[in-house]
Amino acid sequence: MQWRGRRGSQNIEDRRSRSGGRAGGIAVGGGSVGLLAIVVIGYFLGVDLTPLLNDQSMQNTGGGEITAADEEAAQFVSVTLADTEDVWATVFREQLGETYTPAALVLYKGVTQSPCGGASGATGPFYCPGDRKVYLDTDFFVAMERQLGAGGDFAAAYVVAHEIGHHVQDELGILSQANAARGSSSEADANAISVRIELQADCFAGIWARHAEAQFGSIEAGDMNEAVNAARQIGDDTLQRNAGRVPSPHTFTHGTSEQRSRWFQTGHDSGQLESCDTFAAERL
Template sequence: MEWKGRRGSRNIEDRRGIRSAGGAVGGVGVIAVLLIGYFFGIDVTPLLEGAGSAPQGQTTQAELSPADKAAGQFVSVTLADTEEVWGHVFPEQVGKNYRPPVLVLFKGVTPSPCGDASGATGPFYCPTDRKVYLDTDFFTTMSRQLGAGGDFAAAYVVAHEVAHHVQNEIGILNRANQVRAQSSEAESNAISVRIELQADCLSGIWAREAQERFGSLEEGDVEEAVNAAKQIGDDTLQRNAGRRPMPHTFTHGTSEQRSRWFLRGYRSGDIGQCDTFAAWQL
């Protein structure tokens, strides 16, 4: 992916220079703990508390490494690309102006109206404050632990979370979450899968438009995104965690579904083709 030297977004809120006492952690052991939370869908933040050197309730200033700075620049450029793409596609296909989200960069733990953001929760979009929360260390986890390396795989993660904001702007996310709140756990999980697969499809539209508008994709980039979608499918994650895949617990979709819906958006460029809620078979 060609990104260096290109325009970055102003909608970045960088909190990486400030860490809470429980968030200044790192290392392979911590990554393993975070993966437990990611695989099993539980918040392992309490397991990380006390791992920092500062007293509880205090904050420490963290100097950003060259790698941190490069990751921040990469995310900024990717976010700017999503702003330009959806700023064009949204009015054309939805008939409304697009209001871009703010992306919060953090390290360790940071608060959000949707609960604390941490390595345990992974990247997520909070519809309450319309912000995406991302610890760029997740890119390292994807590459080293999940087998989903490459800069376009990382861009896919950003595009996927921004796609949830697109869903929110359309009005889909709020309606779906209202139904989920009144449903059984199994039904709620099934709706969550449709939400996530639609975000994958919208990410595919972004990838197509990014290539057409900026020519930023390089050979193998689409394959990187497809591989990332496969590696974070519920069935693959559960197998890698030593568990037998249990479809009723899936919240994001299988590897095959995630990669297929991404490619559906990439090949069509049409939001209407991403209607997972009308699909008889996912």
């Protein structure tokens, strides 16, 4: 992905210098309260790491100094976020005749807090409807490559685009309706609704990839394979299997590896919002 030297977003809230070992007065990370925060926040995650919580390599290590690698990752995220702003402004204008309002993205290192709960390295990146912001610790990109087998800059861009996909759902009124439906459903039905939400965000990420390629010419050979591989590596079945569990479909909240990669590809192939209606799809 060609990103260096390109426009960055102004919608970055950098909390890295004030991230610390506590969030909202509650210790987050390795303790039982931290695990509870992860469960509470789990629905909003683009990457559900709860199957891997027993893996110490996935636990938050807490703050630390901001390194040159951190700064490069932050610049990368800023450029990717700017790309999503330009793409979705175009898609909303051309396909809906409406104006897109960009989301803010919070960069943190270690832990921070959000209206959706405490955020740490173990929660993974997520979108919070409470303040309409994406939360991201760029150390997650390292975990993607080392622990999840999903390396590459375009794999990281896919994660950002997926979270912005949730903001697009929020902009369209889809997320609030789906949340209301989840609130009045059984656990199994709520999980099924969550899967449809997540797969639609994957599809929206695919739309972004197609338009980014057309608008900026930033996509390089192998980039799409990185994104598709990332989608596969963070499927519920793969995460549960890698955690030593037998995949349990009734507990899935994000979709299988096959589903996540296929819906991403669907969005990329069509470039159209209407192709991403996972709520009307008979086959996910």
